[in-house]
Amino acid sequence: MSKRSFSRRSSTAKxxxxxxxxxxxxxxxxxxxxxxxxxxAAQASLENEFxxxxxxxGAISIVISGHQRVQSIQIEPDLLQPSExxxxxxxxxxxxxxxxxxxxxxxxxxxxGITGGLGGGLEDMLGGLGLG
Numbered sequence: 001m002s003k004r005s006f007s008r009r010s011s012t013a014k015x016x017x018x019x020x021x022x023x024x025x026x027x028x029x030x031x032x033x034x035x036x037x038x039x040x041a042a043q044a045s046l047e048n049e050f051x052x053x054x055x056x057x058g059a060i061s062i063v064i065s066g067h068q069r070v071q072s073i074q075i076e077p078d079l080l081q082p083s084e085x086x087x088x089x090x091x092x093x094x095x096x097x098x099x100x101x102x103x104x105x106x107x108x109x110x111x112x113g114i115t116g117g118l119g120g121g122l123e124d125m126l127g128g129l130g131l132g
Contacts, residue, residue: 038114046110051102055095064099066107 046066054061059076073095079088 035114039111042110042114046107049106051099051106053095053099053102055098056091060091060095062095062099064103066103066110068100068103068107070096070099 049066050063050071051066052061052063056076056079059079061074063071063073065071073092075088075092078084079091
């Protein structure tokens with residue numbers, strides 16, 4: 001029988017031939033600081049972004065900021081009848097809740113645009129810091 005030689009992969013080599021990933025704490029910190037700055041800027045801009053939400057077929061209109069601050073409420077004059085008080089209260093409640101929900105969704109979408117790029121990267125960073 002003849003002897004055959006063969007080469008073994010070293011146990012430190014990574015599958016696919018790529019370099020092992022390095023965890024650079026300075027680069028991670030810079031990335032986190034950049035994300036924090038972007039989030040602060042987005043939060044500040046939300047104060048000046050407004051949504052108009054209607055309820056009751058347009059009988060009530062609410063303008064709300066990205067910070068969930070109601071700027072104005074307009075009510076159709078026909079709803080200001082004493083016999084319509086209960087219906088008006090229900091529509092106002094529904095309109096304010098819808099305005100808040102839409103404002104929160106706008107805010108979340110803006111923040112996701114900033115943090116969404118990290119995805120698993122944040123977990124990788126935390127794992128590299130021994131936190132994941």
